[in-house]
Structure formats: structure tokens, C-alpha cells
Amino acid sequence: MDLKGKVAIVTGSGRGLGLAYAQELARRGAAVVINDVDPAVSSEAVDSITAKGGRAVAVTAAVGSTETAKKLIEAAVEAFGRLDILVTNAGVLRDKSLLKMTDEDFDLVINVHLRGTFTCVREAFAYFKENNVPGRIITIGSPTGQRGNFGQTNYAAAKAGIVGMVRTWALEMKRAGVTANVVIPVAATAMTETIPFFERAVQATARGEAMPEFFRKELGFGTANDVAGLVAFLASDAAANITGQAIGVGGDRLQLWSHPEAVATEYHEGGWGYEDLQASFQNLFGDKLQSVGEEFPELPPELRPEAASAK
Template identity: 40%
Template sequence: MALLEGRTAVITGAAQGLGLAIAEAFVAEGANVVLGDLNEEAVVEAATGLGVGDRAIGMACNVVELEQVDALAQKAVEVFGSLDIMVNNAGITRDATMRKMTEEQFDQVIAVHLRGTWNGLKSASGIMREQEQGGSIINVSSISGKVGMLGQTNYSAAKAGIVGMTKAAAKEVGFKNVRVNAVQPGFIKTAMTAAMRQDVIDSKLAEIPMGRAGEASEVASVVVFLASDMSSYMSGTVQEIAGGRHI
């Protein structure tokens, strides 16, 4: 039997990048998926592109708005009968040094990452704690939340905050068999990293003991593990997926 057979997952920020890679890995393991993204057209297209028909749904969702996250979670229950897995992945960057960063740029990043993750935790755990089987919530942090990155006082603060939020939430809902874990990807091949200057890419690769960038599928496989019964006694953990960078 596939690892996630008969389970239903909600993934935010799923129209592209890591979110879409996670969705692909989930459906390959038998899960039904509800994909949320700010870009409705793109997320509906992404759901269709998974090639599993009615097992995948795409919906517009602004994670900063609790009502929209609630609607995403409820869609999973209405269509598939349960919400077993929640992946809080939606994120943005507004990089600038503190001298140049505006208050709006700071607030936008904090809102999407911290409020967005909290909204996902609140919606999903509210449903999961009433289910006999509980559920698994995975929050996507970043290695930037561990070490801090130049020009990312907003992003690094938000991603570090997700770690603390993960641990606090795990303590609140563990008694209801709801597990909460986080992943911290490092330098991963995405459209965003591909657009970087080659000298910037080279400097980052030089920091990685494994000597290469990670693949989105390698992040997704760890998320599958945390979503499945293979990690049934893990909660409140933070899994680095960074090839040994910043250890």
C-alpha cells in the first residue's frame, strides 16, 4: 500500500515550486490533495496537471486571511471526508538591507509566513483534533531561519518564528494525536534560484558539503515521511534539508 493511501492533504503555495513538488509526491503515494495559492488560474492548472482527475482540487487562497484558509481546509473535508495532512508552505520574499527595507516589505513577509502558518495551524488542528486518526501538520521554514541571511531580516525572522510556532503548537495538540513538524530547506533548485547570478550560486554551493543544490523532490520526500505513519512518534521536530550546509 502507498504511504498516504486514502488520506487527504491541503498544501498552500502549491501552484509552483516546492508546494507543487510536494503535491506531486503526495498523489504518487495515494493521497487526495487540495492545493491553495494566491494565483487561482495557476493553482487550478497545477491541480489538473497532476493527472489524477478528481483526486486533486485547486483553489484560490490568501493565507493571510483566516476565512480563506478555513475554506481551503473545509473543502478537503467536504469533498474527501477528512483532513489528514496540512502543509503550510506559502511564502514570499521582499529582500533588502535594513537601511533600504520598507515597513511594508517587512510586514508583508511576516504576515504571509507567520500569520499564514498560524492560520493553517489553527484551521487544520481544529479539524484534526476532532478526528479519531488525528493528523499531521508540516510547516515549511528555511535554513535562513537558522542562520540569518544578509538582506533578509524580515524573511529570516519569519522563518525562525515558524520553528518556535511549530514547537508550541506540537505541545498544544499532541494529546489529540495531531503531530506538528517543520522542515528547513537550504539551497534548492527552483525558478527563483535559477535566476541568481552565477557568482552568487557558486558562493552558496561552496558552503554545502555535498557540493550541489537540492532538488524540490528531495524536500518533498521528507515532507511525505513527516506526513506518513513512518514518523508516527515525531512531533515538534525541525528537519534540515540542506546538504550539510550551516551544520
């Protein structure tokens, strides 16, 4: 019970990854504020914690507005007397290629993921600072925010923006003893269920079977519970010196993502004009250009979707 006496808010925790985070925090001793837009889902999530002796309450509201952020902090303080941990997990998807993506598709995803993270963290940090609490901010990123992904302009922008905010917050919160980190999960979710590449892994999980080793080891792809341990660790006193980091986790793999750094540097007397770039760019940087999108190894024949359908 290493989080005993701590109080956590987990946004978007009615189901999926968010619920796994909330349940793990509760299992470690923290009281938890559940958040979802569906009251029935929120209630079930609370029951899943209290039935095992944990403490939980729910706030049913859409994340994004300052009003919701204030409600979450108020609920934690009113129900449990304090706040120590904030996990910003709430999110939605509106995947479309650029020319098909509407203003509404873009704005909704940015509002929930990016603005929702901003408003909730701002309110939590204000509470931490005012009450001298060495709080823990744990935000949720994505490989898409690190590498890009076809059809996810809005989601990539939001997740990359979260990482940028966390690096800034790590600087601003340091004096107050508050940490801010990004967890980048790779796990079976409602989104990955529709991707043929992950079909055998998702099917195995649904049947309660062990996921094929290829997914867990080669791809670092696992279940929601594989991610929850890292969230609980970053919420603990053992992680007091870890801040401003982007940490990937999934299956059997743990990764520390680098901050962007220059991969090559060249100088030219008087600066780089148009003609200079035409003459030199390819020779200097052509073999150093960076890739985009995630690159997966080829699936073994026995794990390909057509192999399952042939049986």
C-alpha cells in the same frame, strides 16, 4: 500507496517546491488541495496530478487570513470527506537591507509566512481535535531562519518564528496525537536562481542534467523533488513518533537541526554587574561567540561562474 485514503492541503503549491510536495503526496495516494493566488497556475497544478490518476482540487486565495484558512479546510472536507495532512508552504519575498525595508515589505512577508502558518495550523488542529484525527502538521522553514541572511530581516523573522511555533505546538498537540515538524529545504528555486554561487547547479537542473556532485554532497543543495520525500514521510504513519523537530534536507544530505542550547555557562557570586562583565566577558566567552549567516565552502574552479562564461 502508503498515504492512500489520506487528504492533504499544501499551501503555495501552484509551482516550485509546493507543487513538488503536492505531487509527491498524490503519488503516494493522498488526495490534495492545491493552493495558489493565480487561478491558471492552480488549475495547471491540479491537472498535473489528475492526469496521472491522482485526486486534487484547488483553492485560489492568498494565505494569511483566517478566512482563507477556513476555506482550505472546508474544501478538503467537501471534496474528499476529511483532512489528515497540512503542509504550510506559501510564502513571498521582499528582500531589502534594513534601512531600505518598508513597513509594507515587512508586513507582507510576516503575514504570508508567519500569520499564514498560524491561521492554517489553528484551523487544521481544530478539525483534527474535533474529529479525533491523528493529523500531521508540516511547516516549511529555511536556513535563513536558523542562521540569518543579509537583506532578509522579514523572512528571517518569519522562518525563525515558525520554528518557535512548532516547538510550542508539539507540546500542545501531543495529547491529541497530532505531530508538528519543520522541514528546512535547500533546493533550486526562483530565489536561488539569482545567486551566482548556485549558477552551475541551477543551469544543470534547467537543462535536465545531473547537478554537479559538489552541490549535492558538499552543500546539500538539490532539486524540489529531493525535498518532497521528507514531506511525504513526515505525513505518513511511519512518522507518528516524530514531532517538534526541525529537519533539513537537500541534495544527498539530511540534517537534524538542534534546538538552541547554551554553549557556555559561568556563575558570579551576587550576579553579573557592569564592571564584572567588563572585566570577565571576553576571557570567558570571547572564543565561544557564535557565527551568523551561512558559511559555504569555496567553489571548485571548474564550477565558478567565470569558468562557465569563459567557455
